[in-house]
Amino acid sequence: MHMECLYASNAATLGNVDWKTILNCVNLVTIVSVTLGVGGIIVGVLGWRASLRGLRESADARAREKTAQDSANAARQELLLQRAAEDFRIIVENVEELADRVAAADWLKVRALLPPLKMRFSEANGSFQKILKGIDMDKLDVAIRSVKTLAKVIPAGGAEVPIETFQAMILQCDRISELVGEIYGKLKYLKAEEVQ
Protein backbone atom coordinates (compact mmCIF):
# COMPACT_ATOMS: atom_id res chain seq x y z
CA MET A 1 0.00 0.00 0.00
CA HIS A 2 2.69 2.46 1.03
CA MET A 3 4.67 1.62 -1.99
CA GLU A 4 1.60 2.21 -4.16
CA CYS A 5 1.21 5.68 -2.61
CA LEU A 6 4.86 6.36 -3.28
CA TYR A 7 4.44 5.27 -6.82
CA ALA A 8 1.30 7.38 -7.11
CA SER A 9 3.12 10.49 -5.88
CA ASN A 10 5.92 9.77 -8.31
CA ALA A 11 3.37 9.28 -11.03
CA ALA A 12 1.62 12.55 -10.06
CA THR A 13 4.97 14.30 -10.19
CA LEU A 14 5.44 12.86 -13.57
CA GLY A 15 2.00 14.09 -14.58
CA ASN A 16 0.60 10.61 -14.90
CA VAL A 17 -2.02 10.68 -12.19
CA ASP A 18 -3.54 7.38 -10.99
CA TRP A 19 -6.61 8.71 -9.21
CA LYS A 20 -7.82 5.31 -8.01
CA THR A 21 -4.63 4.67 -6.09
CA ILE A 22 -4.60 8.19 -4.69
CA LEU A 23 -8.21 7.83 -3.44
CA ASN A 24 -7.27 4.47 -1.86
CA CYS A 25 -4.44 6.17 0.00
CA VAL A 26 -6.74 9.02 1.17
CA ASN A 27 -9.27 6.46 2.42
CA LEU A 28 -6.53 4.68 4.31
CA VAL A 29 -5.32 7.88 5.90
CA THR A 30 -8.90 8.83 6.77
CA ILE A 31 -9.58 5.43 8.34
CA VAL A 32 -6.37 5.58 10.36
CA SER A 33 -7.11 9.19 11.44
CA VAL A 34 -10.68 8.42 12.40
CA THR A 35 -9.60 5.29 14.30
CA LEU A 36 -6.92 7.27 16.11
CA GLY A 37 -9.43 10.06 16.80
CA VAL A 38 -12.03 7.65 18.18
CA GLY A 39 -9.36 5.93 20.22
CA GLY A 40 -8.27 9.33 21.54
CA ILE A 41 -11.82 10.22 22.46
CA ILE A 42 -12.27 6.88 24.27
CA VAL A 43 -9.00 7.35 26.16
CA GLY A 44 -10.01 10.93 26.94
CA VAL A 45 -13.43 9.90 28.24
CA LEU A 46 -11.90 7.12 30.32
CA GLY A 47 -9.31 9.54 31.69
CA TRP A 48 -11.98 12.10 32.44
CA ARG A 49 -14.08 9.51 34.25
CA ALA A 50 -11.05 8.34 36.19
CA SER A 51 -10.23 11.91 37.20
CA LEU A 52 -13.88 12.49 38.22
CA ARG A 53 -13.80 9.35 40.32
CA GLY A 54 -10.54 10.52 41.87
CA LEU A 55 -12.02 13.91 42.66
CA ARG A 56 -15.12 12.30 44.16
CA GLU A 57 -12.99 9.97 46.25
CA SER A 58 -10.81 12.80 47.49
CA ALA A 59 -13.94 14.86 48.35
CA ASP A 60 -15.34 11.83 50.22
CA ALA A 61 -12.05 11.40 52.02
CA ARG A 62 -12.03 15.07 52.97
CA ALA A 63 -15.63 14.82 54.23
CA ARG A 64 -14.76 11.68 56.24
CA GLU A 65 -11.73 13.45 57.69
CA LYS A 66 -13.85 16.50 58.60
CA THR A 67 -16.49 14.30 60.23
CA ALA A 68 -13.81 12.50 62.21
CA GLN A 69 -12.31 15.86 63.22
CA ASP A 70 -15.73 17.21 64.22
CA SER A 71 -16.41 14.09 66.28
CA ALA A 72 -13.02 14.43 67.96
CA ASN A 73 -13.70 18.13 68.69
CA ALA A 74 -17.17 17.34 70.02
CA ALA A 75 -15.74 14.58 72.23
CA ARG A 76 -13.04 16.97 73.48
CA GLN A 77 -15.66 19.65 74.16
CA GLU A 78 -17.88 17.12 76.00
CA LEU A 79 -14.90 16.14 78.12
CA LEU A 80 -14.15 19.79 78.83
CA LEU A 81 -17.77 20.37 79.84
CA GLN A 82 -17.75 17.32 82.10
CA ARG A 83 -14.59 18.56 83.77
CA ALA A 84 -16.05 22.06 84.10
CA ALA A 85 -19.24 20.65 85.66
CA GLU A 86 -17.16 18.51 88.01
CA ASP A 87 -15.03 21.52 89.03
CA PHE A 88 -18.16 23.52 89.60
CA ARG A 89 -19.73 20.76 91.68
CA ILE A 90 -16.79 21.16 94.08
CA ILE A 91 -17.44 24.92 94.22
CA VAL A 92 -21.12 24.27 94.98
CA GLU A 93 -20.15 21.89 97.79
CA ASN A 94 -17.65 24.41 99.18
CA VAL A 95 -20.30 27.15 99.13
CA GLU A 96 -22.79 24.87 100.89
CA GLU A 97 -20.20 24.12 103.57
CA LEU A 98 -19.45 27.83 103.90
CA ALA A 99 -23.16 28.59 104.30
CA ASP A 100 -23.44 25.89 106.99
CA ARG A 101 -20.46 27.24 108.89
CA VAL A 102 -21.72 30.82 108.65
CA ALA A 103 -25.11 29.73 109.95
CA ALA A 104 -23.33 27.97 112.85
CA ALA A 105 -21.26 31.13 113.48
CA ASP A 106 -18.13 29.00 113.26
CA TRP A 107 -15.95 31.90 112.16
CA LEU A 108 -12.67 30.01 112.51
CA LYS A 109 -13.85 27.41 110.00
CA VAL A 110 -15.37 30.12 107.78
CA ARG A 111 -12.01 31.87 107.66
CA ALA A 112 -10.34 28.59 106.70
CA LEU A 113 -12.87 27.88 103.96
CA LEU A 114 -12.72 31.26 102.24
CA PRO A 115 -9.18 31.23 100.69
CA PRO A 116 -9.55 27.91 98.80
CA LEU A 117 -13.03 28.93 97.70
CA LYS A 118 -11.75 32.26 96.37
CA MET A 119 -8.97 30.41 94.56
CA ARG A 120 -11.45 27.98 92.95
CA PHE A 121 -13.62 30.90 91.89
CA SER A 122 -10.63 32.63 90.31
CA GLU A 123 -9.73 29.44 88.45
CA ALA A 124 -13.31 29.08 87.27
CA ASN A 125 -13.38 32.71 86.16
CA GLY A 126 -10.31 32.09 84.03
CA SER A 127 -11.13 28.69 82.64
CA PHE A 128 -14.86 29.08 82.00
CA GLN A 129 -14.59 32.14 79.76
CA LYS A 130 -15.23 29.99 76.70
CA ILE A 131 -17.89 27.83 78.31
CA LEU A 132 -20.06 30.23 80.25
CA LYS A 133 -21.84 32.86 78.25
CA GLY A 134 -23.73 36.05 78.87
CA ILE A 135 -25.61 36.16 82.09
CA ASP A 136 -23.94 33.03 83.49
CA MET A 137 -20.61 34.83 83.42
CA ASP A 138 -22.29 37.78 85.18
CA LYS A 139 -23.69 35.40 87.80
CA LEU A 140 -20.19 34.01 88.37
CA ASP A 141 -18.89 37.60 88.73
CA VAL A 142 -21.57 38.39 91.30
CA ALA A 143 -20.83 35.18 93.24
CA ILE A 144 -17.13 36.06 93.33
CA ARG A 145 -17.85 39.64 94.44
CA SER A 146 -20.24 38.37 97.10
CA VAL A 147 -17.62 35.98 98.51
CA LYS A 148 -15.08 38.81 98.62
CA THR A 149 -17.57 41.10 100.40
CA LEU A 150 -18.45 38.32 102.83
CA ALA A 151 -14.76 37.84 103.61
CA LYS A 152 -14.58 41.50 104.67
CA VAL A 153 -17.23 41.12 107.37
CA ILE A 154 -16.15 37.83 108.96
CA PRO A 155 -15.31 38.81 112.53
CA ALA A 156 -11.75 38.41 113.69
CA GLY A 157 -11.07 36.44 116.88
CA GLY A 158 -14.09 36.05 119.11
CA ALA A 159 -15.73 39.35 118.18
CA GLU A 160 -19.49 39.55 118.46
CA VAL A 161 -21.50 39.86 115.29
CA PRO A 162 -24.57 42.14 115.33
CA ILE A 163 -27.72 40.22 114.52
CA GLU A 164 -28.41 42.28 111.34
CA THR A 165 -24.93 41.53 110.04
CA PHE A 166 -25.34 37.85 110.88
CA GLN A 167 -28.68 37.66 109.04
CA ALA A 168 -27.22 39.52 106.08
CA MET A 169 -24.30 37.07 105.97
CA ILE A 170 -26.68 34.12 105.87
CA LEU A 171 -28.67 35.80 103.08
CA GLN A 172 -25.46 36.50 101.20
CA CYS A 173 -24.47 32.82 101.46
CA ASP A 174 -27.92 31.81 100.19
CA ARG A 175 -27.49 34.12 97.22
CA ILE A 176 -24.00 32.76 96.39
CA SER A 177 -25.39 29.26 96.74
CA GLU A 178 -28.30 30.06 94.42
CA LEU A 179 -26.04 31.59 91.78
CA VAL A 180 -23.45 28.81 91.72
CA GLY A 181 -26.25 26.23 91.82
CA GLU A 182 -27.79 27.78 88.71
CA ILE A 183 -24.45 27.81 86.89
CA TYR A 184 -23.78 24.19 87.89
CA GLY A 185 -27.22 23.15 86.69
CA LYS A 186 -26.56 24.82 83.34
CA LEU A 187 -23.11 23.27 82.98
CA LYS A 188 -24.41 19.77 83.74
CA TYR A 189 -26.81 19.80 80.83
CA LEU A 190 -24.92 22.02 78.43
CA LYS A 191 -24.26 20.29 75.12
CA ALA A 192 -20.96 20.57 73.28
CA GLU A 193 -22.60 22.15 70.24
CA GLU A 194 -23.88 25.01 72.41
CA VAL A 195 -20.30 25.97 73.21
CA GLN A 196 -18.16 27.72 70.61
Added chain:
Amino acid sequence: MSTDLGGVFKEFIGYDDPKEIELVEKITEKTRMGKIVWEGTSSSLVATAPGMQLSFVRSSVANSFVSRLIGEWEIFSVRSQQGVEILKVEQPSSLAYFGIPLESMPTPRSKLLEAVDALYSVANSRGKSDIDKALNVIKNL
Protein backbone atom coordinates in the same frame (compact mmCIF):
# COMPACT_ATOMS: atom_id res chain seq x y z
CA MET B 1 -17.78 50.24 85.31
CA SER B 2 -17.94 49.64 81.65
CA THR B 3 -16.10 49.22 78.43
CA ASP B 4 -13.66 52.00 77.59
CA LEU B 5 -11.73 53.17 80.60
CA GLY B 6 -12.16 50.30 83.02
CA GLY B 7 -14.62 50.14 85.89
CA VAL B 8 -12.65 51.23 88.91
CA PHE B 9 -11.01 54.12 87.10
CA LYS B 10 -14.25 55.45 85.68
CA GLU B 11 -15.97 55.04 89.02
CA PHE B 12 -13.08 56.83 90.72
CA ILE B 13 -13.10 59.87 88.47
CA GLY B 14 -16.91 59.86 88.19
CA TYR B 15 -16.83 59.79 84.41
CA ASP B 16 -19.88 58.52 82.54
CA ASP B 17 -19.90 58.10 78.80
CA PRO B 18 -22.95 60.04 77.53
CA LYS B 19 -23.46 57.41 74.82
CA GLU B 20 -23.71 54.67 77.44
CA ILE B 21 -26.28 56.71 79.35
CA GLU B 22 -28.18 57.33 76.11
CA LEU B 23 -28.13 53.61 75.31
CA VAL B 24 -29.53 52.74 78.74
CA GLU B 25 -32.18 55.46 78.47
CA LYS B 26 -33.23 54.23 75.03
CA ILE B 27 -33.54 50.68 76.37
CA THR B 28 -35.69 52.04 79.21
CA GLU B 29 -37.86 53.92 76.70
CA LYS B 30 -38.33 50.83 74.51
CA THR B 31 -39.11 48.76 77.59
CA ARG B 32 -41.81 51.26 78.59
CA MET B 33 -43.23 51.06 75.07
CA GLY B 34 -43.31 47.28 75.39
CA LYS B 35 -40.91 46.77 72.49
CA ILE B 36 -38.33 45.12 74.73
CA VAL B 37 -39.82 42.39 76.88
CA TRP B 38 -37.99 41.25 80.00
CA GLU B 39 -38.25 37.80 81.51
CA GLY B 40 -37.51 37.46 85.17
CA THR B 41 -36.26 34.69 87.43
CA SER B 42 -35.44 34.93 91.12
CA SER B 43 -31.84 35.84 90.34
CA SER B 44 -32.01 37.60 86.99
CA LEU B 45 -33.89 39.58 84.37
CA VAL B 46 -33.15 38.95 80.70
CA ALA B 47 -34.34 40.43 77.43
CA THR B 48 -33.37 40.37 73.80
CA ALA B 49 -33.30 43.21 71.32
CA PRO B 50 -32.34 42.77 67.66
CA GLY B 51 -28.72 41.59 67.72
CA MET B 52 -28.40 42.12 71.46
CA GLN B 53 -28.88 40.35 74.75
CA LEU B 54 -29.67 42.40 77.84
CA SER B 55 -29.44 41.10 81.37
CA PHE B 56 -29.58 42.05 85.02
CA VAL B 57 -28.33 39.90 87.86
CA ARG B 58 -30.53 40.83 90.79
CA SER B 59 -29.09 41.72 94.15
CA SER B 60 -29.87 39.51 97.15
CA VAL B 61 -31.54 42.53 98.75
CA ALA B 62 -33.89 43.28 95.88
CA ASN B 63 -37.15 44.75 97.21
CA SER B 64 -35.80 45.20 100.72
CA PHE B 65 -35.13 48.48 102.53
CA VAL B 66 -31.36 48.05 102.14
CA SER B 67 -31.77 48.10 98.37
CA ARG B 68 -32.15 51.87 98.60
CA LEU B 69 -28.56 52.00 99.80
CA ILE B 70 -26.92 49.44 97.56
CA GLY B 71 -29.31 48.91 94.66
CA GLU B 72 -31.59 46.07 93.64
CA TRP B 73 -29.33 44.77 90.92
CA GLU B 74 -25.70 43.70 90.90
CA ILE B 75 -24.69 43.69 87.24
CA PHE B 76 -26.35 45.03 84.11
CA SER B 77 -24.88 43.99 80.80
CA VAL B 78 -25.54 44.42 77.11
CA ARG B 79 -23.96 41.84 74.82
CA SER B 80 -24.02 41.20 71.12
CA GLN B 81 -25.69 38.00 69.87
CA GLN B 82 -22.17 36.51 69.68
CA GLY B 83 -21.67 37.26 73.37
CA VAL B 84 -19.32 40.20 72.92
CA GLU B 85 -19.71 42.65 75.77
CA ILE B 86 -21.03 46.03 74.63
CA LEU B 87 -21.78 47.54 78.01
CA LYS B 88 -21.37 46.28 81.55
CA VAL B 89 -22.37 48.24 84.61
CA GLU B 90 -21.62 46.92 88.08
CA GLN B 91 -23.03 48.12 91.34
CA PRO B 92 -20.27 49.64 93.48
CA SER B 93 -19.48 47.32 96.39
CA SER B 94 -20.84 48.35 99.74
CA LEU B 95 -20.84 46.92 103.24
CA ALA B 96 -24.08 48.76 104.04
CA TYR B 97 -25.85 45.51 103.24
CA PHE B 98 -24.29 43.92 106.31
CA GLY B 99 -25.60 46.69 108.53
CA ILE B 100 -22.11 48.12 108.79
CA PRO B 101 -22.39 51.91 108.97
CA LEU B 102 -20.72 53.86 106.24
CA GLU B 103 -17.54 55.58 107.38
CA SER B 104 -18.34 58.67 105.38
CA MET B 105 -21.25 60.16 103.49
CA PRO B 106 -22.39 57.77 100.77
CA THR B 107 -21.01 58.81 97.40
CA PRO B 108 -23.75 60.10 95.08
CA ARG B 109 -24.78 57.59 92.44
CA SER B 110 -23.43 58.34 89.01
CA LYS B 111 -25.79 59.29 86.18
CA LEU B 112 -25.15 55.93 84.51
CA LEU B 113 -26.06 54.05 87.71
CA GLU B 114 -29.19 56.16 88.04
CA ALA B 115 -30.13 55.39 84.44
CA VAL B 116 -29.63 51.67 85.06
CA ASP B 117 -31.66 51.93 88.30
CA ALA B 118 -34.51 53.45 86.29
CA LEU B 119 -34.23 50.71 83.67
CA TYR B 120 -34.26 47.99 86.35
CA SER B 121 -37.33 49.52 87.91
CA VAL B 122 -39.18 49.62 84.56
CA ALA B 123 -37.99 46.14 83.48
CA ASN B 124 -38.99 44.66 86.83
CA SER B 125 -42.42 46.29 86.77
CA ARG B 126 -43.00 45.10 83.18
CA GLY B 127 -42.42 41.58 84.49
CA LYS B 128 -45.05 42.22 87.14
CA SER B 129 -47.52 43.57 84.60
CA ASP B 130 -47.64 40.05 83.16
CA ILE B 131 -48.92 38.91 86.55
CA ASP B 132 -51.50 41.70 86.44
CA LYS B 133 -52.62 40.53 82.99
CA ALA B 134 -52.86 36.91 84.19
CA LEU B 135 -54.78 38.08 87.25
CA ASN B 136 -57.24 39.98 85.06
CA VAL B 137 -57.77 36.94 82.85
CA ILE B 138 -58.48 34.76 85.90
CA LYS B 139 -60.78 37.41 87.41
CA ASN B 140 -62.77 37.64 84.20
CA LEU B 141 -63.32 33.89 83.92
